[in-house]
Amino acid sequence: MRIAFISDLHSNIHALTSVQRFLSEHIVNSVVVVGDLVGYGASPGPVIDFVQQAGWKVGLGSSDLRVSMAFGERESRRGIADQVLNWTRETLAPEQLEYLRRLPVGGRIMTPVGRIRYFHGAPHDPEARLDLMAPEAQMQELAEQLSSRVVVSAGTHVPFVRTIGDTIFIDPGSVGLSLNHEPGADVIIIDAAGRRPKVSMHKVPYDYSSAAFDIMAWNLPPVIADVIRSGKMGS
DSSP: OEEEEEEOOTOOOOHHHHHHHHHHHOOOOOEEEOOSSSSSOOHHHHHHHHHHHHTTTEOOOOHHHHHHHTTOOOGGTTTHHHHHHHHHHHHHHHHHHHHHHHHEEEEEETTEEEEEEEEEETTTTTTTOOOSSOHHHHHHHHHHTTTOOOOOEEEESSSEEETTEEEEEEEEOOSSSSSSOOEEEEEEEOOOSSSSSEEEEEEEEHHHHHHHHHHHHTTTHHHHHHHHSSSSSSS
């Protein structure tokens, strides 16, 4: 059983289509999107339609929540993020917004090597964050609470893998807005056969120049185009 985990697509259809081609060549049994289909990028509608048509499992992300529930601006979050989320909300069709509203907070997958649990942020709150760099004792306690062989939590836009005892903690990084100082789309594949899970991390190249051009064409913040091209925030 091979499962691909991707996250933080952020309305980047160029990255998403390249990821689909990559996964078709690497033969996986299923694909799980750990939230944030929308936000930042210029193609929120096409990304939602693409994921729906692909039939992938999808969890609710913080950007998905803020767009679909039309929360008011938070004082601490005014700026680029809210500007793009407001634009996204106005761009999406009613049925696309409804799709986001119906997304589950996360999910569980039973595999031959044990249970995999996935969610965006924290188990019951897409807008929270797990600190995967927390002290080992704290992570061990969390592993016991979640009772899973693999825990997948997203939102940092940086791919990360850490093993604590018998539990593997994973952040898949970001398809649409990776921040690990290398342009491209992040993908993690878990081979859940054999005696223990095997995790492989991949960076998928895509036409990020076209993705950046789309940002500029829609008059979205230019800094987003810079991040897409560089894989990092700021100089």
